[in-house]
Amino acid sequence: SLDIQVPNFPADETKGFHQVPFAPIVFIERTDFKEEPEPGFKRLAWGQPVGLRHTGYVIELQRVVKVRASCSLPTAVPAGARILSLTELSH
Structure with missing residues (x-):
């Protein structure tokens, strides 16, 4: 990968630049x-x-490569493990 120099504010390059990695x-x-x-x-x-x-x-x-995104819950939960609800995770 290489780093690309990008202006912080494109309309005003006097405000500096930052590096953005550019990969394959x-x-x-x-x-x-x-x-x-x-x-x-x-x-x-x-x-x-x-x-x-x-x-x-x-x-x-x-x-175009399409990948079906999915998720699942485990069918068995190890002893002592705790499953959190989404509301618990957001706090």
């Missing part, structure tokens, strides 16, 4: 990608490459 795997926000974009969509989509801000790189969609 790039995660794109859900709102910045559509498999079937509507007219006027200016983000990543099939046949619509986009530039990665501050990097000088342009990326293009080659494939």
